[in-house]
Amino acid sequence: MATLMVIILLWITPLTLAGWVGSQKGRQGLGLTLGVLLGWLGLLIIALIPPTAEGRRAEALRHGFACPFCQEPVRQGATVCPHCQRDLSTPSPEESRAPAQSPEQG
Numbered sequence: 001m002a003t004l005m006v007i008i009l010l011w012i013t014p015l016t017l018a019g020w021v022g023s024q025k026g027r028q029g030l031g032l033t034l035g036v037l038l039g040w041l042g043l044l045i046i047a048l049i050p051p052t053a054e055g056r057r058a059e060a061l062r063h064g065f066a067c068p069f070c071q072e073p074v075r076q077g078a079t080v081c082p083h084c085q086r087d088l089s090t091p092s093p094e095e096s097r098a099p100a101q102s103p104e105q106g
């Protein structure tokens with residue numbers, strides 16, 4: 001019984017956590033691999049590895065939206081895109097294209 005507890009504490013717990021941390025960073029496979037091979041040390045390593053661009057984008061989109069100009073993730077409430085420096089306080093190009101005030105033609 002004691003051996004089972006040691007296995008759970010030293011291997012399954014860090015393996016689960018490493019897989020979760022990895023999935024947050026878009027590196028679930030790497031997290032699980034490190035957790036299986038290194039246990040708590042693997043969890044530490046995956047925690048220190050920076051997220052992939054894909055993981056960062058998914059993380060940012062969880063808290064915000066995609067910039068209408070460059071499609072990069074922007075935090076909710078931002079008025080200027082940190083990637084393309086465009087003004088986000090105005091409506092997106094598609095919205096402004098709507099015929100709110102149709103000019104006289106003819």
Ligand SMILES: [Zn+2]
Pocket residue numbers: 067068069070071072081082083084085086
């Ligand atoms: Zn942008």
